[in-house]
Amino acid sequence: MSEAHVHFQYDSAAHQEATALDGMWLFLATEVLFFGALFLTWLVSRHFHPQGFAEAARHTELLIGSINTAVLVTSSFVFSCGLGFIERGDARSMIRACFVTALLGLAFITLKGVEWTKDFSDHLVPGPGFAIAGADSGGAQIFFCFYFVATVLHAVHMLVGLGLIAWLVQRARRGAFSAASHAPVEVVGLYWSFVDVVWLVLYPLIYLVGRPG
């Protein structure tokens, strides 16, 4: 935000921007606890159903999940570069970095969609006709409940992030950001990297931990 938009409770634009960043960090702290409840669910359910979880994890699409991890890590890297550009006043490079980030994000969601479709056709949706029968069926269904809730919530966060990036691009084109004033870019960067962090935890919980043995 430029100097003109300083709210009357702030001393200066710098004061306002530092405050916005603190607010974003605190918001991310609440997000940690939000997903934390899901992690506890995973931990406890896996404890009660080790075989069911292992069996279910072997039915997940490791290839798609792994590609997505690489894609997301790369998108976070690109956006961080974008932030670096605007810190040096290079708005055009920043806009380009935003585009690449958004493309990678879209790729992630598209792959996720492919994966979900496959899960549906493989009868991995909990409920009648679930693919894994027998004694481990219950645990496996709980795993897939966790899987769907976690991945859908993560994808919703991605969509919000894509919306924020679009908003950034629009404002950047109007010249709203400069080397001196670019707090929104930094705020969105924190958010985007955080969505990355969530995936970095979900990925092993879903695809990897059940695999050995």
Added chain:
Amino acid sequence: MRQVVRPLLPVWLGLLALFAVELGTAFLPLGHAFAGLILLPAAAMVGLVGFGFMRLGRYGAIARCFALAAVFWLLVLLGLGSMDPFTRTEYPVRVTTYP
């Protein structure tokens, strides 16, 4: 351009390397009990994103406090929350009609 990318490049490459380690660990015959080891490279990746991309080290004390609080309370939730299920003696009634 180069000045911007150069400091971030090692972070990205480090993440990809850790990712490879993580993926490799998943195919080791670890067994159920040690499967949690896979989470170690994942934790390292989280730390790398936090300090490399989110630049946690560069923010002031307030932001670091908030991040620390998040981790602390996450551990409280996971620690105290799993204490009961992990130490419980369950006598399950296995009459279940799986749909």
Added chain:
Amino acid sequence: MNLSLPEASANAPETDALIGALLLLSLAVLALVFGLMLLYVIRYRAGSRIDRGKLAEKSWRFEISWTAATLVIFFGLFLWGADLYVRLFEPPADAEKIYIIGKQWMWKAEHPGGQREIDTLHVPANRPIELLMTSEDVIHDFSVPAFRLKRDVLPGRYESLWFRADTPGTYHLFCDQFCGTDHARMVGDIIVLSGPDFRRWLAETPSSEDLADQGQDLFIRYGCSGCHGGNGAGGLSGPGGTAPESLGRSPQGGTVRAPSLVGLYGSPVPLSDGSVVIADDRYIRDSILEPGSQIVASFQNVMPSFAGQISEEDLVKVIAYIKSLGAGGRS
């Protein structure tokens, strides 16, 4: 208005002693808080001309010492409460086991002798009783105020609760965990009878068909006898016995080898993975519901799972039957 609650179990007076101690402590603190408040409010009211003098220096030592004293008292109370609580988790080995099944909105009880009751539970005085409780639907809570006891009754697992009633009489049984529309009517009576009275009640209660007897019928009806033998003596060359008339025939018409169940209960069972388990209630239950999980050494897993096929009540009876085969056949 009756303000006393009977103490009808060994646990009740002990719990009351703890509650009494807490009450005394609370009254002392309340007297201190209200007393000081009243004293100060009267003495230091704005209109009062009393000489306030100088303010006393704040003393950290004072704050820390009374905090430490409170901590010590609280730790004592904690230990006291925890000690009583831990004992609630240690049923004596000779406790008589009664199965309780909660469902919306009634309590069903099944005695080892097969006597069944709904919303009433007769128990003998001065004998340890262990209740093995489960729910068919939502979470209920088995609460007997006169015993100062309660425990949630959950679907999908057994909770155990034990007590030793000592005063004959009739006491309230409440469901204390909200369980739906008629939660308030999910109440019943616990009737504590003296030893002779209880024996009389057992004898007089009709339909007191033995649990194990019913189990034997079910053992045949569910087709268990087909492989395990009509009296549980095992299939072809099973470790227990090889009586020709007990040869089972599989649905495909072939002869099936199945382990003998005679003398099984309480004995060690070698498994195909080399380990040995003791055949307790849990093992038998698991073997019926998930036969593939623990396979007896030198047998093949051909038994179908009964998960979802057999009701909880029937399962209890079949297990009772198998247990009755425990010490070398039924008497």
Added chain:
Amino acid sequence: MSDIALTPQELEASTIRERPENYLNEKLSLASWLLTTDHKRIALLYFASITVFFFIGGAAAALMRFNLLTPDGAIVSPETYNRLFTMHGVVMVWFFLVPAVPVTLGNFMIPLMIGARDLAFPKINLMSWYLFMIGGVISTWALFMGGLDTGWTFYTPLSSAYARGYVVPVAVGIFISGFSSIATGLNFMVTIHRLRAPGMTWYRMPVFLWSLYATSVIYVLATPVLAMTLLLLAFETIFRIGVFDPTLGGDPVLFQHLFWFYSHPAVYIMILPGMGVVSEIIPVFSRRQIFGYKFVVWCSVSIAVISFFVWGHHMFVAGTSLYSAIIFSLLSFLVSIPSAIKVFNWIGTLHKGFIRFDAPMIYALGFVGLFTMGGLTGLFLASLASDVALHDTYFVVAHFHYIMVGGMVSAFFGGLHYWWPKITGRMYPEMWGRVAAAMIFFGFNLTFFPQFILGFLGMPRRYSVYPPEFQVLNVLSSAGATILAVAYLMPLFYLGWSLFWGQRAPANPWGATGLEWQTQSPPRTENFTSTPVVTEAPYNYPPPEAIQREKVESGEHV
């Protein structure tokens, strides 16, 4: 103005005309209220909304108490009764108690008390009111239309598979209003970190701000866990299958862990701001520096932190493991230490004071007494064996009402009377204030004290019918509830009256310290004409001997 003679009528007229511009009369259009970003106006929007929710929840409680007059249920069917207590619990917890003091008094006072012009994020503040209203309207609509009979605790599998009623809409309403809580907490924390006036160090902040900060920590870190829990519950209710589903081998107790991870700290969301309000009122009306300031503020913070470690004490009979029960019991005893320290510091503040009995002070003294009783009965429930006897009975009901209603609602009313002149620019009628405060104290005790005895005798909570031997105590309790209902309605009338006809309030009617009293009543939109500079500790009243000397000199003691 003093040297010009005016008749009282002219004086009145002139003050209205010359009444300085303030946040109330600056703009008058409806849009200026609904789109305002002024923290003071948003606080008033919240005041209006939580008053409505308070009376909805109160009406449900009144019907319940009326029904319990006879053992067979005097007026409603068990089904309706179950819906009533669910409505009472949901509305009172999430739409009154959890937001009550922070979003009204806190929202109004935080910027004033730290010397700022507004909160850090005014638009987020407005958004959080809208979220609160959307959530509240969805939930109450669902509670009225479809009804819900799970209790406010939503235990699975009752809520997910067996309950009839609008589980999902109510959960969605609570979910949405949860984001309002998070936004409010976030706003408060960042504001207190970043917008303090020059010289306003942490140890110069009034205790009220410390307790709101501690409350915000809980808002921000506990509420998201509830949000996820409700999502999982909704998932399970809609798809009839989920992570808590016992037919899959899922663990319904896990739901309780997640639920109480939020809901136990939420109890401290409800009580900590009340403690803060009382810590403001007692020093003012005793003319005394608060006793042990640092102890009091750090107790607020440690209560907030420890509150996250004790949730297991709601589950001692729920089938948790022995180890977990023992550890949670020990930790639960710990949380009572800082609470006890606070009580004795409030009493210490009265020592050698010059105590006045204005209505806020009566509420505050009532709070100290009732909170102490609530806290002490908490020990019975923290101790394992006595909890087994008393859990899920009316003892628990009485215990938490002593904290929530006796404590929190008293503190809310105390704070409302105390800051009423600042908020509205009018004095409330003092006599009526005192009568209402005394009636609330009396009616409250008559309502809830018999419930302790009922609980010890074993009467379970959430019973629409009960064995006849409990009737006498239930009738006593219902009689108390009638007095309480009248006492709660009284402020509605006399405070409403004072809005139009009350005496005009000066900037500092109580002679209190604190920045909020240094600006005009009601304050201007930007709060302060120039940024104040703080140079001294809070509650810096003169020492007793100085006040005494002054009183003697002014002839008050003659």
